Structure formats: C-alpha cells, structure tokens
Amino acid sequence: GNVVSANLAATEFIGMALGLALLALALRGGSRFEIAMLALMTLAMAVSRFGVSRRLHAIRLQYGDGVAVLAANDPTKVSFDLLHRVSVGLMGFAMVAAMALLVLNLRAPRNDD
16 A cells, blocks of 8 residues: 555656646647646646545544544445555556557657758
C-alpha cells in the first residue's frame, strides 16, 4: 500500500503538472478535442489526488493492513473498494486519453515550413 501510494502520488502530481503545461500549449493552437481531452485528463488527476487518494490514505492510516481482512460487507471495506475502483477508473481514463492524443498527433499531417 505504501509503495503504491507513493507512486500514485507522484503520477498524479506529474499528470497535473504536465496536463496544465500541455493545456496551455494546446490553447494556443490545439483542436477542441485536444483541449477537451487535456482538460479532462488534468481534472481526473486532480480529483484522484485531492479527493480519492486522500480518502484512501485516511482509511489506510486508520486501518493499516487490516482493511484487507475486513468483511466484504463492512462499510469501511465497501467504501475502500469503491474508492479504489474510482481511482483505477480515473487513471485508466487518463492513460487511454493520452494514448488517443498521441495517436492523433502522430497521424496528423506535418507542416514542415
């Protein structure tokens, strides 16, 4: 849990920083699709960092490794599992959107003036 949390925190921070930088560049000449995807990706990382990960971390602090042994219907376990699924979904969205933007930009005609 601690290793994953540290790596996720770094990934979320990098995602927000790069997202904002790329969004600023896209606002100067990107397509609406690129701008929308970059904005949504950056938002996904912010929601993950300041909402989902913060709550997951609080549960881990309170229960430690004990979260894994809680009954499946325990409210804390249910909440933790839901937050985990949301976290995976947000990160998955960001990765798929990044791949879509990469393919879009690799396939775009080049203007080598």
